[in-house]
Amino acid sequence: MKKTGLAILMAAAAAAFLTACGGTGKQAANTNASDLKKVTFVLDWTPNTNHTGLYVAEEKGYFKAEGLEVEIVQPPEDGAAVLVASGKAQFGMSFQDSMAPALAGENALPITAVAAVIQHNTSGIISRKGEGLASPKGMEGKKYATWDIPVEKAMVKDVVESDGGEFSKVQLIPSTVTDEVSALKSKSVDAIWIFYAWAGIKMEVEGLDTDYFAFADLNPAFDYYTPVIIAGNEFLKQDPETAKAFLRAVSKGYADAEKDPEGAARILLKAAPELDEKLVMESQKYLADKYQADVETWGYIDPQRWNKFYGWLNENGLSSPEIPENAGFSNDYLPQ
Structure with missing residues (x-):
């Protein structure tokens, strides 16, 4: 995935x-x-x-x-x-x-x-169940596995601060995660950005109880x-x-x-x-x-x-120059 x-x-x-x-x-x-x-x-x-x-x-x-x-x-x-x-x-x-x-x-x-x-966007932040990360504010003081990409961090900052938290208090850990289940079980990280259809289902299959929040549920702009x-x-x-x-x-x-x-x-x-x-x-x-x-x-x-x-x-100044309206997509080739 x-x-x-x-x-x-x-x-x-x-x-x-x-x-x-x-x-x-x-x-x-x-x-x-x-x-x-x-x-x-x-x-x-x-x-x-x-x-x-x-x-x-x-x-x-x-x-x-x-x-x-x-x-x-x-x-x-x-x-x-x-x-x-x-x-x-x-x-x-x-x-x-x-x-x-x-x-x-x-x-x-x-x-x-x-x-x-x-x-719809099925991505969000997953964590071990019951450790306070069921909502974005709970990421304060916790280890988040980041790819250190501006758009990624800006999205996490948006949802954390919209939930009343302080993004500066989130511990950004360079992501070396290759197996999300093992990473959470070992407690090497507390929170991981995943796509639920694969990594989230893998948590269920392997019996790890988790908390999860989806980006699309928190900001309509993130339902990309x-x-x-x-x-x-x-x-x-x-x-x-x-x-x-x-x-x-x-x-x-x-x-x-x-x-x-x-x-x-x-x-x-x-x-x-x-x-x-x-x-x-x-x-x-x-x-x-x-x-x-x-x-x-x-x-x-x-x-x-x-x-x-x-x-x-x-x-949010994340594209320079700005991306024009309607740039980059077309429905013209879909079956009519």
Whole structure:
């Protein structure tokens, strides 16, 4: 699951993957492999339940039905954005928060979010149960595992101080957490920023009682989109029909994951057998009603919510230059 989109984006390394082949248009399900259009999708992290719809679409032939041969690949250390922007991959997994530095200024990248994988932000702060951290003020005097990223710290500061606490009293410990359950059990840290669908469910599976508060419940600006599927602007301009075909197939994959989470989990486990079966099953059930949630179309990005988060960044001096309204997303490629 996402460690943090910002950390991945700002890390420094690169890799190369094959550029997509030519050709456009939807094709029949029985298309010969040699006739399929090759598309590369870069994950944000190792396979997990954020990605299930991709693997379902592959397993059930939804990509092939659209005339596509999709290669799902692991990301380099700098994440999917650079590869997608360069055209070395057509699609990738990213996050609205980590896209922020890519949308304005000299380091802007030609990328666009074309679908929201999950409708609402499921991230928040988790801690051992009964130690006073059920609300943000309780972080005072406690050890928080920080990535030391300005946006991350500004969000934690916002919720702590809105709850009447003093952010300066939070002990910021450089994050070396690779296993959230072990980190809390060992008391090396008291509070960790997690995405509940994976790390929170892992706490439940392993029997650790916790307290948790979600960012989206505390500030409407923090109900941003995480994760999102991104595509390169030049690719979208030159080959919009392939983009639409890909998202038609993926939307079917996530619809199946919503209707049959256990069946979808088995498909993910087949693709990534190294994953813990119980964790995948329980995580898939947790996410089943969250992929599409309260919108009519899977993948839809609400402009008001999108702009609200970037507006908050602008207002708090966290983006220089400021991110323009409606920058970085489009609903134009989603199934109609």
